[in-house]
Amino acid sequence: MRAENAPDPDLALVTRGLTKRFGEKEAVAGLDLDVPAGSFYGVVGPNGAGKTTALSMATGLLRPDHGRAWIHGVDMWADPLEAKSRVGVLADGVRTFDRLSGAQLITYSGLLHGLDAETVARRTEDLLRVMDLQEAGRKLVVDYSAGMTKKVSLAAAMIHAPELLVLDEPFEAVDPVSAANIRDILADYADRGGTVIVSSHVMDLVQRMCTHVAVIADGRLRAAGTVDEVRDGRDLEDRFVDLVGGRHTGEGLAWL
Numbered sequence: 001m002r003a004e005n006a007p008d009p010d011l012a013l014v015t016r017g018l019t020k021r022f023g024e025k026e027a028v029a030g031l032d033l034d035v036p037a038g039s040f041y042g043v044v045g046p047n048g049a050g051k052t053t054a055l056s057m058a059t060g061l062l063r064p065d066h067g068r069a070w071i072h073g074v075d076m077w078a079d080p081l082e083a084k085s086r087v088g089v090l091a092d093g094v095r096t097f098d099r100l101s102g103a104q105l106i107t108y109s110g111l112l113h114g115l116d117a118e119t120v121a122r123r124t125e126d127l128l129r130v131m132d133l134q135e136a137g138r139k140l141v142v143d144y145s146a147g148m149t150k151k152v153s154l155a156a157a158m159i160h161a162p163e164l165l166v167l168d169e170p171f172e173a174v175d176p177v178s179a180a181n182i183r184d185i186l187a188d189y190a191d192r193g194g195t196v197i198v199s200s201h202v203m204d205l206v207q208r209m210c211t212h213v214a215v216i217a218d219g220r221l222r223a224a225g226t227v228d229e230v231r232d233g234r235d236l237e238d239r240f241v242d243l244v245g246g247r248h249t250g251e252g253l254a255w256l
């Protein structure tokens, strides 16, 4: 269901004025984002910039104090079931049902999204294969390494073939071979019209992988656009440091 004043459904994610305060701390301060469908969109910012808080509000995991978010024109907070059916989320630091095996966790996610049992079984097998988790699929998630947990959570986020994937730090703790495989899967997904939003600290990866990037610091948008627009002819990492500041020029740890 699309409201009269909803944004263009060709935009995979739109946020307007997203704001969240934790006590004295304004974690996200009026964030406006426009993520075009089919883009590979990086969200970067220093530690504590508000990336996780912003993405949690945009995907319906955290209620904003102010502001709105639309997934393909569907208001996340007015029509959460419809909006959530269109998005797959890999949240950072959220506990998963780790007393299930990997295969059970992916299956659970598929059934929760209303897929039939046969489709769920087929897709679960495919996902375990591409994530190199075939053997581990029978083990309990509680016994997984951090990288394996990340991969199985990513698989659970993808099983309903959403139009948009929102992935908070998807490559953290993932080994380089698995990371390359995941990058291929995501690039292929974006080529076929899916939209990927990733938060990351790895500028090199964002520069190589993403078509668009938003730089967030202190809960505010510092720059957004295509990677080339934001880079402005320079290395993304240098540009990032310029935009967010924070390099220490004074004395270091003289006693060390």
Ligand SMILES: Nc1ncnc2c1ncn2[C@@H]1O[C@H](COP(=O)(O)OP(=O)(O)OP(=O)(O)O)[C@@H](O)[C@H]1O
Binding pocket: 022, 025, 026, 027, 045, 046, 047, 048, 049, 050, 051, 052, 053, 054
């Ligand atoms: N549940 C919470 N309660 C209190 N403060 C919080 C909570 N969640 C986040 N914050 C604060 O909000 C700010 C933004 O945090 P957030 O996790 O969104 O940043 P981030 O950009 O994802 O950081 P990182 O790159 O380190 O993961 C931080 O100052 C953090 O301490």
